[in-house]
Amino acid sequence: MSWEDHVTNDTRNRIDKVRKKKEYLDKWKRRESNYLLLFGVTLVLFIYYILYMTEITEQNIFYAMVDIITNLAYVLIISVISLFYYFYLEARNKVKKEKEKYKEMRGEIIKHFQKDWYVNEHSSIRDEITEMMEDEYDIDLRLKSD
Numbered sequence: 001m002s003w004e005d006h007v008t009n010d011t012r013n014r015i016d017k018v019r020k021k022k023e024y025l026d027k028w029k030r031r032e033s034n035y036l037l038l039f040g041v042t043l044v045l046f047i048y049y050i051l052y053m054t055e056i057t058e059q060n061i062f063y064a065m066v067d068i069i070t071n072l073a074y075v076l077i078i079s080v081i082s083l084f085y086y087f088y089l090e091a092r093n094k095v096k097k098e099k100e101k102y103k104e105m106r107g108e109i110i111k112h113f114q115k116d117w118y119v120n121e122h123s124s125i126r127d128e129i130t131e132m133m134e135d136e137y138d139i140d141l142r143l144k145s146d
Helices: 011-053 061-068 074-111 116-137
Strands: none
Touching: 011 074, 011 116, 061 074, 074 116
16 A cells, blocks of 8 residues: 555645646756757857957947947847846746745645644655655755755
């Protein structure tokens, strides 16, 4: 018999929700790092191209700026770089929001497990649940602090 046979549907639903929230948060964290990587790589490549592949750096700074602004290819590359940075900022904000929601949900489950009647009668079930969640999903349900 598994622990799922001994807990209420409410407990199972809470555990499923926190597991799904953790997966969702991890997905946004990956997106955030991917967008940052794309932004950084395109920016470095663009700067390298401007410095070493063109004659822009040999010109006066004002002529170089005018040359960059009036060249459609440069404007498109700068737009793509700006777009990657915007996507990174959006993903970072989403990660912050989702992390707060995840912490709140995790805290609710920890409070639910620490109820006196639940701990006294079913502490072994609680231990099974916390071990399974920690092993399979990397979610700590023992301590409230992060």
